[in-house]
Amino acid sequence: MKKLILIYYLFAFVLTVNAQQLNSIGLEMVDIKPGRFLMGDYAYGENKDESPTHIVNISRPFKISSTEISNAQYEQFDPAHRQLRRKNGFSTEDDEAVIYVNYQDAVNFCEWLSEKEGKQYRLPTEAEWEYVCKAGTLTPYAIGDRVLPKEYLKNQDIIWEPKPVSLKVKQTKPNAWGIYDMHGNVEEWCLDWYGKYTVSEKTDPAGYEKGLYRITRGGSHGTPVRYLRSSNRSALIPEDKTLYTGFRIVEVTEKLKPASFISEPIPKNGIPKASIFKWNVTDKPVFMEPLTYLHTNNAGKNDFMYHHNHCPAATWLPNGDLLAIWFSTEDEKGREMTILSSRLKVGEQKWTDPELFFKVPDRNMTGSSLFYDQQRNVVYHMNGVEATGTWQNLAMVKRESKDNGYTWSKPEFANPEHELGNQVIAGMFKTKEGWLVQPCDATPKVRGGSVIHISKDNGKTWSSPSVISNQIPVFKQGGEGTIIAGIHAGVVQLQNGDLMAFGRDDNIKAGNNYYMPMSLSKNGGQTWTYHATEFPPISSGQRLILRRLNEGALLLVSFTDASVTDRKGMQFTRKDGTTYTGYGMYAAVSFDDGKTWPVKKLITDGKEGFLNGGGFTGYFKINAQYAEPKGYLAATQSPDNMIHLFSSALHYRFNMKWLMD
Known part of the structure; x- marks a missing residue:
């Protein structure tokens, strides 16, 4: 019976090979007729958000651009964007897909074009995008069935150093409906907020009413092939501008109805009332039996927990609880990497089971930090966020909590550039001047130093006094440089206001032996001098x-x-x-x-x-x-x-x- 239903849905598609039309900016628009399709895929693990599959009805015809918006087309709206061509070596020509545009940039372009032409343009909904991408297919890819042809592949691998490739549109075979570059080239912003699928049949869904991340679809020139599937879901912080993301547009005759939005489910468990815990200091020596804060007995059962759990950060909270976070992943380079948390509630002797703490969908999340600022009664959370996989070119984001870590502000960029120097290290602290200092690795490699980021306005803005070069620095005793010796550095402020840091690797030789390096800065981290400590080196x-x-x-x-x-x-x-x-x-x-x-x-x-x-x-x-x-x-x-x-x-x-x- 199920097979018959699927066959019925497949033949219920009304395929589109209708007239194509050029608009005023030379963008080819293709007619898409209403239809019914199976959205999502049977998936688990890192792809679980593609499940459950569900029937979607597209009830109204619309037009979609046959290609992604190009530089020349976008720059008619925003001429200043031309300055971003060639950034990191990408997207130099008029007919290459525009990149380094955030969600609002794409929305603003649609509004500009709508006013210019007297028509209604917008971003496609996630459902519209997948409907067009699949073009009547039920296979992982709309072209090549189970395997994409080689001519579609560019840098489809985990890329540490982004390798410039042409992003010219319309260079490969279109799908059955005449739409180009839906598997690769650049990711594409969609209209929706990211959220879980539900199994019920839907008509013209437009996602969630609220959210933290906007959907992107299609993968890019830096996306491994398995993430180029028609049903694969990704998302980004709406303000993110990356070398991997552009957009295409749709033309509609009717606005989306408010009823097409569904609300995020309300959490079942309420937030405990805030309370100030009274801490008692003892004069006696205390060493308590170690506890396991990271319970892995539900690995594979928890939707967000994987087999490799590592890289913790922790803080105490004013209600007496302790909060610990860490990353969970199968591969440290993987897009599945998720930040989980556990809590040791006041008076308890067992940590809670792991829960989802922070995850930008389909992005690597290496490096976390927690710090409770007692003066402001704010818990800070800092995290790295990649635009693809790996942990090299991370942006750095910040969140705040004022209710003992139960709810958090939306993620904001402390450094929006996906670049070296943003791999967060657990160890944020506050100086005597009231400045926040966040240490980060300067490199994704096993050696090469650390840097600091400083906020002088309680986390609103951040800057780094460090200068990172592409050459691996050499740390010598008595030498001087612009970064800290050793990765994963611990940093403190000395009583005289200087900064001191100890690091891993980049060891310094004294006599016949190598020792853990110490770095000292007398100018707020602009320059450092290097010295051997008395302590043995550490490593992997x-x-x-x-x-x-x-x-x-x-x-x-x-x-x-x-x-x-x-x-x-x-x-x-x-x-x-x-x-x-x-x-x-x-x-x-x-x-x-x-x-x-x-x-x-x-x-x-x-x-x-x-x-x-x-x-x-x-x-x-x-x-x-x-x-x-x-x-x-x-x-x-x-x-x-x-x-x-x-x-x-x-x-x-x-x-x-x-x-x-």
Whole structure:
């Protein structure tokens, strides 16, 4: 019976090969007749948002541009856009698809053309776009059935360095309805807000009433082939302008009816009433048994959780809760990467199950940071957002919460350019001047340095004093440069106002050995001098912590060895003055702004056992001599002076008294 219904729907299409018409800007418009089609696909995992499939009725005829809007056509509306031609080497000619246009730019173009011609132009709805793209097909691609012909492919791979290719329109075979470039070339803005599909049959749907992201469709010159399918869904922050995204338009005779919009479902669980928690400081040393904050028992069952969970950030909240976030993905270069969260509610000893925290659909989301600004009662969330896959050319976005992290402002760009230097590191802090400082990696590689971004107006605007070049810098002891030595840097402000940073790799040789690099800046991060520390280097799968404690001292948390197979360990001193060799994660404390580090302690209570560190760590042995061997670290210190340290899966809790004991 189901097969008969699908056959009926297939033959119910009224195919379009009608007259084509040129409008006043030389844009070819193709008549599209009403019809009925199957929208979406049976999908799961990263493509789950294409499901459930559902019947859509397109009840009114419309016209659609046979090609994407070109530079020459768009620049009749906005001549200033010509300055963006050749940016990053793309879209130089008149007949290449226009790029570096955001959603509002595309809407404004439609309004301009409507007024110019006395007709009604707009962006296609997502349903109209897919209806035209499929052109009566039920296969993954409208052309070539299950595999796109080679002549359609440009840079259909995960591209770290965008490689300029021609974006000329109408260079490949059109689909059955005479429409070009719906699989690749550039992504195309659609009218709709992004939201979940529902199974019910719909007529002329126009998406959600509200949302955070606008739909883009069709993939681009930098999109892997599997994401060029007719049903694949993507979206962008509406203000985003990328080298991958342009648009095409439709001409309609009637405006969309308000009833065609559906509302976002209201969350079932209400937001707890805001309360101020009373923190109690203890004079006793405290080290509590580690908790697992990242529960992976529902991996594969949770719609947004994948098998690789890593790269945490965390903060305390004024209601007494702790909030931790991290990325979840199958491939660190993947578009499926999603930011998840867990919460340790006040008085509880088990973290909540993972929940969706932040996701721009079909985009890589590498790098997160959380920071609670007690003076303003605002929680800041910073995150990287790619325009395709990989984590090289990220933009940096900011969100704020004033209700203990339960709701967040819409994402806004702290740096809208998709470029190096925006890979966020957990470790935002506030200076004595009241400035916010956000460290970021300067490179996607295992070495090459870090940078900082600074906001002097409570997160409204951001700038970076660093200068990033395309050449990999060389960090030498006593040398000077414009970025921090080492990636994944921890940064603090010293009492005299200078900045100090420790980093991973880019190690500095002193004598016969290499040591973790320290970078110092006396001019707010414009230039840095490089020095060897007394600490061993760290490397792959490891990220350190450097922060100022409530008590005024500096805290470093790092690892004794860069490798878990060739372990030399470090010397630690017991309370009775005897020494021993310890291995793994340790804490060091400085009372003189990093000149000396008299306190060094392995982070373990000495109990024998086995723990799972998640991420790249996996299971490890812990006892009086061995601690966690690697992990990406994040930390926060609550007003009761408890230090909350997070590795890739575990939550450690201890205080300064325990470190000193």
